[in-house]
Amino acid sequence: MINKKELVETLTKGRNSAKKLQNLLRQEVHEHDDGLVSVDDLVSEISQSFYGGLLVLNSGELTRVPVRARPTSACSSDKTPQVFTGDTGKTPASAVKGRRGCYKRRKTIDSRVEVSNTIEDGYAWRKYGQKEILNSNSPRCYFRCTHKEAHGCKAVKQVQKLEDGSNKFHIIYFGQHTCQPPNRGLDLDCNNSESHPNLPNSPSTITKNHIDPSLKQEDLSNKGSCSSSFALAWKEIFLNEFECFMNDGNLSDIWSDDSIFP
DNA sequence: GCTATTTGACCCGG
């Protein structure tokens, strides 16, 4: 059986750590009055807390419920049909030569939103579309994970430049990466492309040029926010996963990824 | 030649 008390305590600890991290990030101060607390330490602590919770879960006589389509995963197959379906059940127009494939529109409720100075998040994205949006000067760009073909990664994101003159970007993420995050772990030097020879330096790695070609390349790298962006991304993941677990008792596949939690 | 990007067409949901 699952030690429910231990599980609750472990996850609660993780939640509290996440809140601390959230406060730290809001204050942009990496210290506490009770001593130095780095973002990395907190992220590590959160990671261990959730991993501990997962161990408790796995050690119990748990009949593991198949991971449902997560609320943040618009690509998941049972809640939302696959984006590209050569076989959707009905006789698709795509069956006719020269017609496009049938697909379902994503639900915004399955997304998570972020406003960032940079559209880089360590993952390799491939642009697959761009649209002019009504009453908006900035086009919306559509990206999917570069490893969609290789690893079946279903992560997708939409990026649109904010029109408030802040040079920030409104980013909507759909789905979770099932591929390996190129910048995860302790390597926070996201500007050191040589440490990730297979990924970010490829042409598929998006830059702000994809959104605003007028921007200079030296303006694109947000060097100071590299670690912060990493931590922010994890904060999002942890908080979301915790909420999902508390709501429906399920964890997504990322928690069984040994490469993330060895 | 291979891969990524661009862009107009297609398709769906509201």
Place this chain on the structure above:
DNA sequence: CCGGGTCAAATAGC
């Protein structure tokens, strides 16, 4: 019917 999300042919870059 319209706006927006996606596809895929054409094109560009390496």
